[in-house]
Amino acid sequence: MSKKEFLLDQLAVCRNEDSWIQPLSTALKGLSLEDALWKQNEGSHSIGEIAKHLHFYNERWLKRFREKEVSAPVENPITFSAEGFTKMKWQELVQQLDEGLAEWQQEIEAATESKLHEQIPHFPVDALWWGALSNLCTHNTYHIGQIIYIRKAQGSWKSKE
Structure with a gap:
């Protein structure tokens, strides 16, 4: 399997293909604001x-892959902000996440x-694109697991049985 095939498989699993994990589309499906x-x-x-x-x-890594300039690094607490969410903004974010993975x-x-x-240009450490993108998929799957765990804790997860 080529690195390209490997990454396409990982992205499909992250986005909308059932595998060992549930994809992001399933993890967010039907979730109210x-x-x-x-x-x-x-x-x-x-x-x-x-x-x-x-x-x-x-999105940040997609810009970098497309060789567009990215902003200076930001602190994680800022990236986790859901301030000002409305029902419309939540639905837009779910759509943007899916479209972003489709763009990937x-x-x-x-x-x-x-x-x-x-090598990834202008990156502070030596890293190859395929490795960084594999880690991006791992990052997505880690958070998909968190989302499902939270849904189970709140009672909004309907498991397939």
């Missing part, structure tokens, strides 16, 4: 905050295998 903003306690994140964080990093799939499909083996 109230449930998206619910927190188990003050020390934990809401699903909305996690979704905002995922969107931030998926298109970018990887169009990329050459050799680009995936290139």
Whole structure:
């Protein structure tokens, strides 16, 4: 399996293909704004905050992959902000997350295998694109697991049985 095929498989699982994990589309399906903003306690994140964080990093890395300038690094607490969420903004964010992963799939499909083996330009450490993008998928799956865990805690998760 090429790195390109590997990444396309990982992105499909993150976005909308059932595998060992539930995809993001399933994890967020039918979630109300109230449930998206619910927190188990003050020390934990809401699903909305996690979704905002995922969107931030998926988009940031997509810009970098497209060789566009990215802003200076930001602190994680800012990327988790769900301040000002409305029902409309929540639905837009869910759509943006799906569209962002679809864009990633298109970018990887169009990329050459050799680009995936290139060093990431202007990155503070030596890293190849395929490795960083594999880590991006791992980042998504980690947070998908958190989302499902939160949904189970709040009682909004309907498991397949």
